Amino acid sequence: MTAPARPPECRALAPLLAEQASGALAPDDARRVEAHLAGCAACRAEADAYAEAFALVRLPAPAEAERAALSDLPDRTLAALRRADARRAAWRPVAAGVFAAAAAAAIILAPAALLHPRHAPPATPAAATSGGATSNDASGAATTGSDSEPDAEAAWDDATAEDDSADGSGTEGDLALAAFDAAHPGDSE
Numbered sequence: 505m506t507a508p509a510r511p512p513e514c515r516a517l518a519p520l521l522a523e524q525a526s527g528a529l530a531p532d533d534a535r536r537v538e539a540h541l542a543g544c545a546a547c548r549a550e551a552d553a554y555a556e557a558f559a560l561v562r563l564p565a566p567a568e569a570e571r572a573a574l575s576d577l578p579d580r581t582l583a584a585l586r587r588a589d590a591r592r593a594a595w596r597p598v599a600a601g602v603f604a605a606a607a608a609a610a611i612i613l614a615p616a617a618l619l620h621p622r623h624a625p626p627a628t629p630a631a632a633t634s635g636g637a638t639s640n641d642a643s644g645a646a647t648t649g650s651d652s653e654p655d656a657e658a659a660w661d662d663a664t665a666e667d668d669s670a671d672g673s674g675t676e677g678d679l680a681l682a683a684f685d686a687a688h689p690g691d692s693e
């Protein structure tokens with residue numbers, strides 16, 4: 505039970521019927537389809553079916569404002585992409601420079617932070633057993649009693665003075681303990 509074979513002209517026009525229903529048919533083809541439909545009930549029925557189907561899915565024609573907004577969309581999209589690329593390209597060396605500057609600042613500031621402890625922790629004999637700890641503790645002790653900015657030079661002088669005063673008293677740990685005791689007379693046992 506197969507459909508009866510359609511004349512060659514109907515088979516040739518079949519693809520155009522769908523295009524006609526969608527409104528995308530070229531004027532020449534439209535005239536050809538119209539001429540054929542006038543004398544072919546089978547193709548008219550098919551064309552009506554297409555028209556009905558397309559009527560269900562067809563969106564309203566875009567308004568003039570929508571056409572205007574969409575007309576240069578590819579250009580605007582490409583321009584926006586190029587601007588974004590340009591911004592990224594411009595930021596890349598800046599970011600690299602910022603990171604490099606931050607790294608350099610960390611290297612430069614790290615020793616300064618060691619020499620200028622704003623809140624030096626209370627020195628303990630255990631922490632004062634090394635030479636580095638001694639100078640740090642001494643600098644912290646030197647600034648404990650004043651509100652002035654910590655002075656590395658004065659701290660160094662104090663530390664060396666303490667070392668000189670305790671000279672000959674024994675090991676380096678003893679030197680540190682002596683410096684600590686001198687800097688914290690109330691804390692010593």
Ligand SMILES: [Zn+2]
Binds near residue numbers: 513
């Ligand atoms: Zn036909």
